Amino acid sequence: NAGVTQTPKFRILKIGQSMTLQCTQDMNHNYMYWYRQDPGMGLKLIYYSVGAGITDKGEVPNGYNVSRSTTEDFPLRLELAAPSQTSVYFCASSYRELYGYTFGSGTRLTVV
């Protein structure tokens, strides 16, 4: 039981490049979330999903896209990377709405 797995752990992108941050969970959780955390700040919700095929925007969705084709996977797509997207990205999942979230270990992204 690996929990929530995020890849890659580190990445450096050039301005204008694109990439996909991978997130997969093996707990059969319906709910999945993407957060970003800027240095010294709390986490901000980017997108979330309540089940396969269903996604919705969070607080800071601009510049990102998501998809949820399976229960296990919830990839986050960055198109046209900008320096403002330099951050640590966390994926999380939960079994039901009121349950605690399980977080991944994060992806540290730098855009130069």
Add this chain to the structure above:
Amino acid sequence: DAKTTQPTSMDCAEGRAANLPCNHSTISGNEYVYWYRQIHSQGPQYIIHGLKNNETNEMASLIITEDRKSSTLILPHATLRDTAVYYCIVRVTSGNTGKLIFGQGTTLQVKP
């Protein structure tokens, strides 16, 4: 924005109880209070949550005032490994699902 107010930082002696306060004066009747912590730059870890009754688990106790406008997280015997940022979060309900909105948190330093 998060609807909670926490002290920026606190100290606690190792072996003593750590009491972390949180104000949430605008909380609605059906909103839960959640506590998470984040050690170094790891993914946040779920601690406990409650609605109006006091809650206890293997990690901590949560005391919610009768008017629900504030709460306290209690770590009964703090260790050095409890040094972390602690987030008090009111679960925002939007549409048909609730989302966790993180604030700045309290940095707890446990000292020998």
